[in-house]
Each structure stands twice: as C-alpha cells, then as structure tokens.
Amino acid sequence: MNPSLISSLCLTTALMALPTLFFRKANSVALSLLTLMFSLLLSALVVATAIDARWAAPAWLSVGSFPMTFQLDNLSVAFILLLTVLASAVALFSPGYLKHFDETVNRGLYWASFLVFVSSMALVVLSADAVTFLVFWELMSISSGALVATNHQNHSVQKASLIYLGATRVATGFLAGGFLWMHSLTNSWAFQDWHFITNASAQLGASTSGAHFAAFLIFIGFAIKAGIWPFHLWLPYAYPAAPCTVSSLMSAVSKIALYGLIRILVLGDLDSPILGYLAIFLGTISAFWGVLFALIQTDLKKTLAYSSVENVGLILLAIGVCLVAKTNGLLSVAAIALSAGLFHAIGHGVFKALMFLGVGTVQCATHTSRIGHLGGLLKKMPTTSTCFLVGAMAICALPPLNGFMGKWMLYQSLMQNTWLSGSPVGAGVSLSVICVLALVGGLSIACFANAFSVSFLGEPRSSSAARAFEGDIGSSCAQVFLAALCLALGLFAVPVIGFLKPICDAALHSDTTVAATIHFSLSSVLIVFTSLFALIYLLILKPSKVRRGIIWECGFGSVSARAQVTADSFAQPIARIFNKLLSYSVTCEIEGSDRRHFPERITVAPHTASHIERRIYQPFLKLISFIARSLAKLQSGSIHLYLVYLCVTLIALLIVGRSF
Amino acid sequence: MWQSMSTETFLFETARWILFAVITFVMPILTIGVVRKTRARMQGRMGAPLLQALFDLRKLMQKSEAVSSTATWIFRSGAGIELANMLLLSTLVPWIANKPDGVSSDLFLIVYLFALSRLFAILAALDSGSPFGAFGSSRDATLAMLVEPASLLALVSLAVVAKSTEMNVIFSLTNVLLAHDPGLWFLAGTAIVMASLVELSRMPVDDPATHLELTMIHEAMLLESSGRNLALREFTRALKMTVLFGLSAQCYLRAWDDFWHFPVVAQVWLSIGGILGLALLVGLFESVSVKLQWRKVPEFISYCMTLSLLAAMVAVARGVVH
Structure with missing residues (x-):
C-alpha cells in the first residue's frame, strides 16, 4: 500500500x-x-x-x-x-x-x-x-x-x-x-x-x-x-x-x-x-x-x-x-x-x-x-x-x-x-x-x-x-x-x-x-485468584445472614457525612513526615467568646507550597518582567523621542559606514 | 507437566499439596495461639487454649453479619479478595520447606500482591463510612509506605547475590551463590521480621489488644466487620503473619545451614519450629515492650531500614566480587 x-x-x-x-x-x-x-x-x-x-x-x-x-x-x-x-x-x-x-x-x-x-x-x-x-x-x-x-x-x-x-x-x-x-x-x-x-x-x-x-x-x-x-x-x-x-x-x-x-x-x-x-x-x-x-x-x-x-x-x-x-x-x-x-x-x-x-x-x-x-x-x-x-x-x-x-x-x-x-x-x-x-x-x-x-x-x-x-x-x-x-x-x-x-x-x-x-x-x-475468590464467596460470604445498620459511633447516634475523613486528613500523617519538602503546616483557628470551652467556629486548614515555584520560578519570572518593564521605558510613545532615536541611529550608521 | 508424570510422582505431588494445604490452614491458628499463650504466661495467667483462635473462628462463622448501610460491594468482597490473595501468596512465597514446586513466583510479583491486599483493606475500611476505620487506614497506608523500601530492599539484596528474582531460586537449598552468606541471610531475616511487625500492626507499632478506637490501626480497620466477614479477615491476618514469619524463619535456617547441614527430611519440622519460635519471641517481646508514640514509629522503621541497607551493602560487595 x-x-x-x-x-x-x-x-x-x-x-x-x-x-x-x-x-x-x-x-x-x-x-x-x-x-x-x-x-x-x-x-x-x-x-x-x-x-x-x-x-x-x-x-x-x-x-x-x-x-x-x-x-x-x-x-x-x-x-x-x-x-x-x-x-x-x-x-x-x-x-x-x-x-x-x-x-x-x-x-x-x-x-x-x-x-x-x-x-x-x-x-x-x-x-x-x-x-x-x-x-x-x-x-x-x-x-x-x-x-x-x-x-x-x-x-x-x-x-x-x-x-x-x-x-x-x-x-x-x-x-x-x-x-x-x-x-x-x-x-x-x-x-x-x-x-x-x-x-x-x-x-x-x-x-x-x-x-x-x-x-x-x-x-x-x-x-x-x-x-x-x-x-x-x-x-x-x-x-x-x-x-x-x-x-x-x-x-x-x-x-x-x-x-x-x-x-x-x-x-x-x-x-x-x-x-x-x-x-x-x-x-x-x-x-x-x-x-x-x-x-x-x-x-x-x-x-x-x-x-x-x-x-x-x-x-x-x-x-x-x-x-x-x-x-x-x-x-x-x-x-x-x-x-x-x-x-x-x-x-x-x-x-x-x-x-x-x-x-x-x-x-x-x-x-x-x-x-x-x-x-x-x-x-x-x-x-x-x-x-x-x-x-x-x-x-x-x-x-x-x-x-x-x-x-x-x-x-x-x-x-x-x-x-x-x-x-x-x-x-x-x-x-x-x-x-x-x-x-x-x-x-x-x-x-x-x-x-x-x-x-x-x-x-x-x-x-x-x-x-x-x-x-x-x-x-x-x-x-x-x-x-x-x-x-x-x-x-x-x-x-x-x-x-x-x-x-x-x-x-x-x-x-x-x-x-x-x-x-x-x-x-x-488471575485464574487461581479468581477461582479462590469464587470459592470463598460461594461457600462463606454468600450464605451468610446480613443485617444492615448504622456504623459504630461510640453510642452517640448516627454521625453526619461531615464526620467522615477528608482527603486532607487521610494524607496528613504522610504529609507530616515529608513536611520539609511540602512546606506543610496545619493552622487551627478557634472563634467564640469563651474559645476554650464553647467554640463557635473551628477552622482547620492544611497549607502546602511548592519550593521550586516559590524559590526559583517566581524570582526568575519577576526578573524577566523587571527587565521587560525597564526596556519598555524606551518606547514611551513620544514622537520626539522616536525622532531622537532615528537621528542617533542615522549618525551611528554613518560613522560605522565611513570606517569601512 | 501432568502428561509426563508417572502415577507415583502424581500421587506424591498430590500428597504434597494436601499436606501443604493442611499446614496452611493449621499453622495460622497455632501461630496466633503461641503468641497469645506466651503473652498470657508472661502476665502470670494460664491463658486460653492453644487452639482458641479456631474456636473463635467457628463462633464467628455461626453468627450473622451487621453491615453498615453505607457500605457497597467492596466492603464484603474485600474480605474475600484479601483471603483469596493471601492464599495465592502462600503458594508463591517460600515460607515453608514443603511448598510444592513448579509454582513460579517472582519477588516483585509477591511484593505487589501484598500491596493489592493492602489497597482492598483500606478501601473496605473506608467503604463503611466510619471515621475510625478511615483513621486506621490512613495510618496503615503511612506505615506501609515507610516499611515498603525496607522489606523490598532486604529481599532484593538476596536477589542480587542469587542473580535471579525468582523466589524459588533465591531460597533454593541447592543455590551455591547464596550458600556461604550467613551474615546476609541473618540481616535479611531480621529486617523481614521487623518489617512484618509493622506490616501486621503488632507491638511496638500498634497494640492488637487496645481498647481505644482512636489509637487503633489494624483493629480500627476491622471495627465494622462482624460475623463471617470478621472471621475471614482474622484468618487472613493470621495467615499473613505465618507467611511472613515463615519467610524470615527460612532466612534464619539458611544462615544456620552454613554451620550445620540438616537432613532434608527435617526441613519441614524445622520450618514449623522456626515459625512457632518466632511467634514465641514476638510474644515475649510484646510482653516487655510498650506501644510507641505514633511519631516515634518512623524511628523504629529506620532501624529496620538500616538492617536492609547493611544487607544491600553486603550484597553489592558480594555481587561485585563474583
């Protein structure tokens, strides 16, 4: 073809x-x-x-x-x-x-x-x-x-x-x-x-x-x-x-x-x-x-x-x-x-x-x-x-x-x-x-x-x-x-x-x-695993009597969905171990008149930052934009200044051309 | 494979598989029994009979299950997946001398099959929607992450000298490459024991007999399981303990083999004795040690990592000499 x-x-x-x-x-x-x-x-x-x-x-x-x-x-x-x-x-x-x-x-x-x-x-x-x-x-x-x-x-x-x-x-x-x-x-x-x-x-x-x-x-x-x-x-x-x-x-x-x-x-x-x-x-x-x-x-x-x-x-x-x-x-x-x-x-x-x-x-x-x-x-x-x-x-x-x-x-x-x-x-x-x-x-x-x-x-x-x-x-x-x-x-x-x-x-x-x-x-x-699983499921799990109920919450009654673990809290133990690399910190703010015993509002939030972004890329980008801004002063939009540039360039070219 | 086999070999192989299956089902019960009995005796109690774990399992099998209304199929099949995976692993890991041959097993395959079990254990714990289970599994994932390099490196350093990642080759008695390395075997065996204490959430990382949900690791993950589901999970954990102790016992036996050759017939008894001996040692250790503060646990794991690193250094030195 x-x-x-x-x-x-x-x-x-x-x-x-x-x-x-x-x-x-x-x-x-x-x-x-x-x-x-x-x-x-x-x-x-x-x-x-x-x-x-x-x-x-x-x-x-x-x-x-x-x-x-x-x-x-x-x-x-x-x-x-x-x-x-x-x-x-x-x-x-x-x-x-x-x-x-x-x-x-x-x-x-x-x-x-x-x-x-x-x-x-x-x-x-x-x-x-x-x-x-x-x-x-x-x-x-x-x-x-x-x-x-x-x-x-x-x-x-x-x-x-x-x-x-x-x-x-x-x-x-x-x-x-x-x-x-x-x-x-x-x-x-x-x-x-x-x-x-x-x-x-x-x-x-x-x-x-x-x-x-x-x-x-x-x-x-x-x-x-x-x-x-x-x-x-x-x-x-x-x-x-x-x-x-x-x-x-x-x-x-x-x-x-x-x-x-x-x-x-x-x-x-x-x-x-x-x-x-x-x-x-x-x-x-x-x-x-x-x-x-x-x-x-x-x-x-x-x-x-x-x-x-x-x-x-x-x-x-x-x-x-x-x-x-x-x-x-x-x-x-x-x-x-x-x-x-x-x-x-x-x-x-x-x-x-x-x-x-x-x-x-x-x-x-x-x-x-x-x-x-x-x-x-x-x-x-x-x-x-x-x-x-x-x-x-x-x-x-x-x-x-x-x-x-x-x-x-x-x-x-x-x-x-x-x-x-x-x-x-x-x-x-x-x-x-x-x-x-x-x-x-x-x-x-x-x-x-x-x-x-x-x-x-x-x-x-x-x-x-x-x-x-x-x-x-x-x-x-x-x-x-x-x-x-x-x-x-x-x-x-x-x-x-x-x-x-x-x-x-x-x-x-x-x-x-x-x-x-x-x-x-x-x-x-895979075949061995699947057959073992099928055996266990059919012989043990399937015949079992199942009752549905609420989860264990220490006897306080049903807990709300907000009590579940979040992605932050699941990752917290590992993030703590690597806190230097992640610049990881957790802030906890408690608001209320008597904050210790009767908090009205508790905010806990983890913070992380990327070292490379903060220490290398941002200073570098700042430097570039600083140079760009400094160069931008050349182009001020004033016709007089542009005429000066033209004049200076012309003279410079004439001098350069003369030396050849 | 089956066609080329004579009737005698076939019968012999079948008998071997049956014996292996019986040992696989009995040993976990005995191992748990020995640990518990040792702890009881150290505390001055008579303790429950050696086969109490079996009676507990029978009781759990007869009970009905209570399942959280939040849970999905993952919660109940998770127990089956974990056990099936662990049974599969028991045929792959060379934890006992009479493990039937012909099952090709790779070091990395084994490590990642253990990881598969862990993933489903974590998912099942979170599936019920219980915050306790979630905290437990978060800690379990952390421990596993920390201990994984140590346990893998211990096995890898053996593989470096054996020049193969096939477990049967590494642990084969006829492997000349690893025949005169009692130091390496000892380091690897000790690293594996320490790593398995962490993997199994035993003392000093987690107290299996604790009563406070907030400090539990493994027990918190089982909090929502009951009846047959719990029976499966308890048995899986006991089997995992047996297989891991068996693996390190095999390392110790290889180290010992360099000084005194024992007959092949004694291998099975020595393996069983090694596992029960390790269980006894762990029971003694658990009686005299305290549970570490959560933040000190990485320190304990770093000792294990040090042993693995030493093993790796020995292996590199040996590998380059050859």
Missing part, C-alpha cells in the same frame, strides 16, 4: 477540520463519528502499510525549499496505535461530556482544535526529519493550547493556558537550538543521519563532543514538554484547567515528547553516560515528587496531573537506564529498560486517559472535581467508579494490570544492571533507585486509595454528589473499553513485548530477548 496515504489522511483531516471553527454550535455526534472514522482508518492504514517505509510529501507541501519527509517504523506504529485508541475513546466520550458545558463551550473551536491536535500528533510521530517534526510539533502545541483554553471565560483557565503556552515555547526553543546544532554537525535534517557518538570515525555524519551538547538541549526540550521535574510546573495548571477529554489526550502528548527522546537520542546511539545518569536522576526525582504532591491534592484532576509527573518520571528513568546500560555494553539490560519505557508509556497513556474520563463523568454528574465535595458515588455511578478503580489499581502497579508489567520490567532492568554491571557504583545506583521506587509504590497506594475511597465510597459530602447519576452510554463504553485494555495489556504483556522487540533490536543493533525474562504468568495468577 502506498504509505503516503497515511500522511495525506492526517493532513486532509487537519485541513478539513478548519471550517468547523465557524460553527459555534457544531454537531458533536457527527464530529465524534468523524474522529472515530479517522482513528480507525489511520490505524488500519498503519497496520496495512509495510514497516520501514519512507516517503516525501508532495512538492507543494514544503517548508521553504525543503520537502517534508515521513517515515513509518515499529516505533511510530506503536505510538500511532496508542494515539488512535485514545482518540477513539475520547471521541466516544466527548458528545455526552460537551452537553454539560453547552453555554460556555464553543463546540466548533473545540472540535476543530481536537482534530488538528490528533492529526498533528500523528504527523509528529511520522516525521522523518527535524524540520517536519518541528512544524507539526508547533501545530500540536498550538492546537492543544487552544483546547486548554476551552473554558477561557474562567480566570484560572486563562492563567493556565498562558503558562502552558509559555512552557511549550521554551521547549520548542531548546529543541530548535539542539536541532540546528545537529544540522550544523551532520549537514542533514534527517533523523536517521543523526548519530550522537563521540568516538565516531566509523559512523556516517560523525560528530564531535558538540553532539553531546546538542543532545543535552534536545533532552531539556523534551523534558519540559513531558513535564519532568523540575520543569513539571505547567502540568498541574494545564491539566485541571483543560476539559477532562483534553487532559486525557494531553497525557498522550507527554508520551509524544518521550517518543521524541527515544527516536532521536536512543535510536541516535547517544553514548553519554552523563546524560543517561541525568535521566535516571531526574526520572527518579520526578517519580517521587509527583506522587508525593499527588497525595496532598484535594482536586481529582490535580491528583492525576501530579501522578502524570510520577509516571513520566518512571518512563524517563527507564530511558536513562537504557542509555547507561547501552553505553556500558549491557545490551540485555538496555533492551529490558527500553521495553519497560515503551510498555509503560503505552500503559500510562491508557490508564491515565481512563481515569481522566472517569473524572469527566464525575464532573458532568456533580459539577465539581474537588474530592471534599464528593463521596458515595459508587452506588450512583457503578460503571464509572469500577472503571476508575481499575485505573487506580493499574496506576498503583498492581497485578494483573498493565501498570504492573511496566514497573516489573523497570525493576528487572535495574536488578540485571546490579548483577551484570560489575561495578559498585552501578549496583549502588540501581539499588537506591529500587529503594525509591518502593517508596513511590507505597505512596501511590496511599494516594489512590485516598482519592478513590474519599470520592467514591462513604456518604455523599455535598448535595450535588448526592444527586449524581451515571454518564451516557458513550462515556460508559469509552471507559469500559479502556479498562478492558488495561487488563488485556497486563495479561498479554508477552505478545506486546514481542511487538516492541523490533524497536529494541533497531535501537541496540542486536537480537534482544526481553520476553524470555518474564518467568511467571499473570493469567494463571
């Missing part, structure tokens, strides 16, 4: 979407069907096309004199399939979701940006050279910026989209710098000519140590876009501000940044242990930082945003292990690490999208995503709640779901690195990372047990939560589909890893055997 059909399909969709901009009340169902068709067609085309195809776009479509080139290999196929799965689920979900925001949301803008966003993401993944990549990367950033600003009447959304756009600008700046540098070193824009090898007399497009600086710039650019610590600050602003459908797709965007890292640095044979260790370091810190902040959030969307920081950190960690192991010649370790990174990228894309869609349904039903206003939703929204629980279990890496397999491979690569590296440093680093990962595991259980149980279990904490209802059929289908995918990816991890094998082979130039390291079977674990 002609591979250029794929790029044409994406480009046509992006162009066709533009007229939708002018229909404020566009029909969601029709556009959702269109997106579904696009996703199905794209995945069918990608699967049917021969792997390792390269083609150029038609001549009229070129950047300057430079024709756009595309390629399709196993890596692009994996990410495009992830993208189409997420896009179809979100498209199924969107019509029901948008109905609840009828007055505020411009549906034409939403769907146009949505289609452009999805197709430009596919085109980024298909790009074979740096210029094409940057063009579609920008299109992707701008369209997602427009999507974040969907509810732009809201002040916090305005701020969030500004921060998001700012972060994407900086990311693109770093990327462009790195790309230009590599172009000057190799005299080529094509990714396949880029090799980051220092000792490279044998390699085509050999480069000097300058390649490592270029690699560093590219690394920073992608790290900003992926939301790695300490560049993660845009994430907790942008994800909660965007509609849930957009957030769930945007969690795929951060995967596109990681795709870029793998495509350019890992496939470009980067042999810099410094950058590898930097990736391990930043990945580990992101994982810990993300989950720690996720725990203390009181808004479901913020919890999910911070947990994205955690998971992106895990993927970066895997990429770092891969880079270090590859430099040290431990190809089997590198292969497991790369498979872990790819598997977790796909897995995280699926379960994070699932959880965002769950929050979207909750938001439709209760008009809030604040954990403190929810509660008791499991009885009213059984499908959504169960799917959310599946997502939470996957994100906590519990077997037999896909999160576990990704994390298992990560652990396995670190373990193998310990006993193969033969150096105390390598072993020590691996064991410390394992230790941090165990802590992250414990924290994520606490975090999602808190988020799930406070929002979905117990008694409703507000009247809107008490009136909650299940979402429409489309939203339920989308969530059940993604939840089933979580389970399937976990149970059938071995075929998936087999599918990823060619990517590892290409990256490591050798025949890798990752699937052989999996020496247990999750399917049999």
Whole structure:
C-alpha cells in the first residue's frame, strides 16, 4: 500500500477540520463519528502499510525549499496505535461530556482544535526529519493550547493556558537550538543521519563532543514538554484547567515528547553516560515528587496531573537506564529498560486517559472535581467508579494490570544492571533507585486509595454528589473499553513485548530477548485468584445472614457525612513526615467568646507550597518582567523621542559606514 | 507437566499439596495461639487454649453479619479478595520447606500482591463510612509506605547475590551463590521480621489488644466487620503473619545451614519450629515492650531500614566480587 496515504489522511483531516471553527454550535455526534472514522482508518492504514517505509510529501507541501519527509517504523506504529485508541475513546466520550458545558463551550473551536491536535500528533510521530517534526510539533502545541483554553471565560483557565503556552515555547526553543546544532554537525535534517557518538570515525555524519551538547538541549526540550521535574510546573495548571477529554489526550502528548527522546537520542546511539545518569536522576526525582504532591491534592484532576509527573518520571528513568546500560555494553539490560519505557508509556497513556474520563463523568454528574465535595458515588455511578478503580489499581502497579508489567520490567532492568554491571557504583545506583521506587509504590497506594475511597465510597459530602447519576452510554463504553485494555495489556504483556522487540533490536543493533525474562504468568495468577475468590464467596460470604445498620459511633447516634475523613486528613500523617519538602503546616483557628470551652467556629486548614515555584520560578519570572518593564521605558510613545532615536541611529550608521 | 508424570510422582505431588494445604490452614491458628499463650504466661495467667483462635473462628462463622448501610460491594468482597490473595501468596512465597514446586513466583510479583491486599483493606475500611476505620487506614497506608523500601530492599539484596528474582531460586537449598552468606541471610531475616511487625500492626507499632478506637490501626480497620466477614479477615491476618514469619524463619535456617547441614527430611519440622519460635519471641517481646508514640514509629522503621541497607551493602560487595 502506498504509505503516503497515511500522511495525506492526517493532513486532509487537519485541513478539513478548519471550517468547523465557524460553527459555534457544531454537531458533536457527527464530529465524534468523524474522529472515530479517522482513528480507525489511520490505524488500519498503519497496520496495512509495510514497516520501514519512507516517503516525501508532495512538492507543494514544503517548508521553504525543503520537502517534508515521513517515515513509518515499529516505533511510530506503536505510538500511532496508542494515539488512535485514545482518540477513539475520547471521541466516544466527548458528545455526552460537551452537553454539560453547552453555554460556555464553543463546540466548533473545540472540535476543530481536537482534530488538528490528533492529526498533528500523528504527523509528529511520522516525521522523518527535524524540520517536519518541528512544524507539526508547533501545530500540536498550538492546537492543544487552544483546547486548554476551552473554558477561557474562567480566570484560572486563562492563567493556565498562558503558562502552558509559555512552557511549550521554551521547549520548542531548546529543541530548535539542539536541532540546528545537529544540522550544523551532520549537514542533514534527517533523523536517521543523526548519530550522537563521540568516538565516531566509523559512523556516517560523525560528530564531535558538540553532539553531546546538542543532545543535552534536545533532552531539556523534551523534558519540559513531558513535564519532568523540575520543569513539571505547567502540568498541574494545564491539566485541571483543560476539559477532562483534553487532559486525557494531553497525557498522550507527554508520551509524544518521550517518543521524541527515544527516536532521536536512543535510536541516535547517544553514548553519554552523563546524560543517561541525568535521566535516571531526574526520572527518579520526578517519580517521587509527583506522587508525593499527588497525595496532598484535594482536586481529582490535580491528583492525576501530579501522578502524570510520577509516571513520566518512571518512563524517563527507564530511558536513562537504557542509555547507561547501552553505553556500558549491557545490551540485555538496555533492551529490558527500553521495553519497560515503551510498555509503560503505552500503559500510562491508557490508564491515565481512563481515569481522566472517569473524572469527566464525575464532573458532568456533580459539577465539581474537588474530592471534599464528593463521596458515595459508587452506588450512583457503578460503571464509572469500577472503571476508575481499575485505573487506580493499574496506576498503583498492581497485578494483573498493565501498570504492573511496566514497573516489573523497570525493576528487572535495574536488578540485571546490579548483577551484570560489575561495578559498585552501578549496583549502588540501581539499588537506591529500587529503594525509591518502593517508596513511590507505597505512596501511590496511599494516594489512590485516598482519592478513590474519599470520592467514591462513604456518604455523599455535598448535595450535588448526592444527586449524581451515571454518564451516557458513550462515556460508559469509552471507559469500559479502556479498562478492558488495561487488563488485556497486563495479561498479554508477552505478545506486546514481542511487538516492541523490533524497536529494541533497531535501537541496540542486536537480537534482544526481553520476553524470555518474564518467568511467571499473570493469567494463571488471575485464574487461581479468581477461582479462590469464587470459592470463598460461594461457600462463606454468600450464605451468610446480613443485617444492615448504622456504623459504630461510640453510642452517640448516627454521625453526619461531615464526620467522615477528608482527603486532607487521610494524607496528613504522610504529609507530616515529608513536611520539609511540602512546606506543610496545619493552622487551627478557634472563634467564640469563651474559645476554650464553647467554640463557635473551628477552622482547620492544611497549607502546602511548592519550593521550586516559590524559590526559583517566581524570582526568575519577576526578573524577566523587571527587565521587560525597564526596556519598555524606551518606547514611551513620544514622537520626539522616536525622532531622537532615528537621528542617533542615522549618525551611528554613518560613522560605522565611513570606517569601512 | 501432568502428561509426563508417572502415577507415583502424581500421587506424591498430590500428597504434597494436601499436606501443604493442611499446614496452611493449621499453622495460622497455632501461630496466633503461641503468641497469645506466651503473652498470657508472661502476665502470670494460664491463658486460653492453644487452639482458641479456631474456636473463635467457628463462633464467628455461626453468627450473622451487621453491615453498615453505607457500605457497597467492596466492603464484603474485600474480605474475600484479601483471603483469596493471601492464599495465592502462600503458594508463591517460600515460607515453608514443603511448598510444592513448579509454582513460579517472582519477588516483585509477591511484593505487589501484598500491596493489592493492602489497597482492598483500606478501601473496605473506608467503604463503611466510619471515621475510625478511615483513621486506621490512613495510618496503615503511612506505615506501609515507610516499611515498603525496607522489606523490598532486604529481599532484593538476596536477589542480587542469587542473580535471579525468582523466589524459588533465591531460597533454593541447592543455590551455591547464596550458600556461604550467613551474615546476609541473618540481616535479611531480621529486617523481614521487623518489617512484618509493622506490616501486621503488632507491638511496638500498634497494640492488637487496645481498647481505644482512636489509637487503633489494624483493629480500627476491622471495627465494622462482624460475623463471617470478621472471621475471614482474622484468618487472613493470621495467615499473613505465618507467611511472613515463615519467610524470615527460612532466612534464619539458611544462615544456620552454613554451620550445620540438616537432613532434608527435617526441613519441614524445622520450618514449623522456626515459625512457632518466632511467634514465641514476638510474644515475649510484646510482653516487655510498650506501644510507641505514633511519631516515634518512623524511628523504629529506620532501624529496620538500616538492617536492609547493611544487607544491600553486603550484597553489592558480594555481587561485585563474583
């Protein structure tokens, strides 16, 4: 099949979407069907096309004199399939979701940006050279910026989209710098000519140590876009501000940044242990930082945003292990690490999208995503709640779901690195990372047990939560589909890893055997578990006589829903332990005439702040705005002053010109 | 597997599974019995009979259940999920010498299956809507978060030397890589005992015999359970205790094995003796120690972490030498 059909399909969709901009009340169902068709067609085309195809776009479509080139290999196929799965689920979900925001949301803008966003993401993944990549990367950033600003009447959304756009600008700046540098070193824009090898007399497009600086710039650019610590600050602003459908797709965007890292640095044979260790370091810190902040959030969307920081950190960690192991010649370790990174990228894309869609349904039903206003939703929204629980279990890496397999491979690569590296440093680093990962595991259980149980279990904490209802059929289908995918990816991890094998082979130039390291079977674990549970349920629990009653409250009579634990109080013991990192404090104010014995009003509130935001980013931004304000004095608006500038410039030019 | 087996091996394997099942059901009762009896004797009482836990379970099985009207399916199935998971774990964790072979088990799979149990325990406690259960589970999550690195690191340091994450390989008697490491086995075993005291919410972290709901950890999580639900949860906890004590007893036995080889036939009796011996020690320790103040608990866990770190250092040194 002609591979250029794929790029044409994406480009046509992006162009066709533009007229939708002018229909404020566009029909969601029709556009959702269109997106579904696009996703199905794209995945069918990608699967049917021969792997390792390269083609150029038609001549009229070129950047300057430079024709756009595309390629399709196993890596692009994996990410495009992830993208189409997420896009179809979100498209199924969107019509029901948008109905609840009828007055505020411009549906034409939403769907146009949505289609452009999805197709430009596919085109980024298909790009074979740096210029094409940057063009579609920008299109992707701008369209997602427009999507974040969907509810732009809201002040916090305005701020969030500004921060998001700012972060994407900086990311693109770093990327462009790195790309230009590599172009000057190799005299080529094509990714396949880029090799980051220092000792490279044998390699085509050999480069000097300058390649490592270029690699560093590219690394920073992608790290900003992926939301790695300490560049993660845009994430907790942008994800909660965007509609849930957009957030769930945007969690795929951060995967596109990681795709870029793998495509350019890992496939470009980067042999810099410094950058590898930097990736391990930043990945580990992101994982810990993300989950720690996720725990203390009181808004479901913020919890999910911070947990994205955690998971992106895990993927970066895997990429770092891969880079270090590859430099040290431990190809089997590198292969497991790369498979872990790819598997977790796909897995995280699926379960994070699932959880965002769950929050979207909750938001439709209760008009809030604040954990403190929810509660008791499991009885009213059984499908959504169960799917959310599946997502939470996957994100906590519990077997037999896909999160576990990704994390298992990560652990396995670190373990193998310990006993193969033969150096105390390598072993020590691996064991410390394992230790941090165990802590992250414990924290994520606490975090999602808190988020799930406070929002979905117990008694409703507000009247809107008490009136909650299940979402429409489309939203339920989308969530059940993604939840089933979580389970399937976990149970059938071995075929998936087999599918990823060619990517590892290409990256490591050798025949890798990752699937052989999996020496247990999750399917049999699940079968044994299910049969044991069925036995216990049928023999013991089902025949038991059950009386319903009120809970134990020390004999005072029924307690109100407000007596239940809140997300803050559940997280308090852990927040106390990490209070230095979180700047955590609890204030307690008691009001009333005789405050000690007859308080009229007691207010207890926890406070946290982000050190990085307060100590580094805010002073830096203040400095920039100070410089900008000082420079603004030059442009006072007075015509006399401008005439003086003209005169001075003219004289200066005359003097300069005379000296030549 | 089954086709290639002769009738004799088949019968032998079946007998092994039956023996294993019997031990799995009897040992938890005995372990609890030994701890309680030791505590009673230390307090100068005769104490309840050794099999009192069995009588308690029988009584609970005959009672009807009172369930909070707030609770959903999670509350009641949680007990079943926890027990099913724990039974599954008892076939995966090498806690007793006669554990049937052929069940492939991974270190990280085991750690995350324990985490699965914990998640459902927390969810069930919060499902009833009781603030006591919620406080208990909040503390339980905190303890688990603190103790997870220590217990994982202890097991990982064994795996580093054994060059495998397969539990059967690490704990295999024929594994030459770990044959002469009594120090490492001892450190790992002690770290696992200390970690399991925290995991099981026993003294000095939590007093299982406490009567104040506000200070309870594990008991607060069970506050709403009754009847068969409670029976399942009590048995799960006893089984968890047996499996964890068994795991550390196996570590001690390996350490001992370096000085004096014992015959294979004695292995099962030694494993059982090891578990009951640990139960006796825990009973003695619980009689003479006091429950720590909540804020001092991380200090106790840091001792456990120190042992794990020492084990990891030994393992790295050994791993590099080889």
